[in-house]
Amino acid sequence: MLIYKIFRAPEWAELEQAGQTRGAPVDLADGYIHFSTAAQARETAAKHFAGEDGLILAAIEAGALGDDLTWEPSRGGQLFPHLYRPLRRAEVLWSKDLPLVQGRHDFPEEMA
Template identity: 60%
Template sequence: MHPTIYKIATETMWQAAEAEGRFTGAPIDIADGYIHFSTGEQAIETVRLHFAGQEGLVLVAVDAGALGDKLVFEPSRGGALFPHLYAPLPLSAVKWVKPLPLGPDGAHVFPDLAL
């Protein structure tokens, strides 16, 4: 079984990807030359550091095994290996998309993640 990796995106950005049939990345992804993903263990911290308090987010679960050799795990925050996709994300690799709402404490409420 292949691991699941996660992308945090705005609802608007994800709706555009669905209309286009693929996700080419957020502005930071395009600037860096690859699409940033997180493992289940990394996703909560990624949201806390880069999306704190932001409404209108979705969490996209992706089958890492469907991405082939364009997916590379590279050192990033604290030396941890993060998944980076050097190609557009085909929607066929997406397992599910769920809202990432803010809870009463202002932190995002996550669905159960495959760790």
């Protein structure tokens, strides 16, 4: 199963340069990296990245993250994937721009 992380451009650049990341400021504050499923990603973008352009969407195979990935209740009681260690660049299967089109993020067809 693929899970997704939305990165701001500087966060993505840091991952590319360092080869790993502990995530965005919210991830650092919470002590884990927040991910979303395909069904949750659009709502995550609308809620936490409203109006932001220049974002990158990264896809990661959940099973490859091992026991450091846990599923915990969050928004509306839904289970969200949380990673309790740094994400390594090598674990990202693909990344794509997540442009803002007419006020909404335009997700790739793979997530339809």
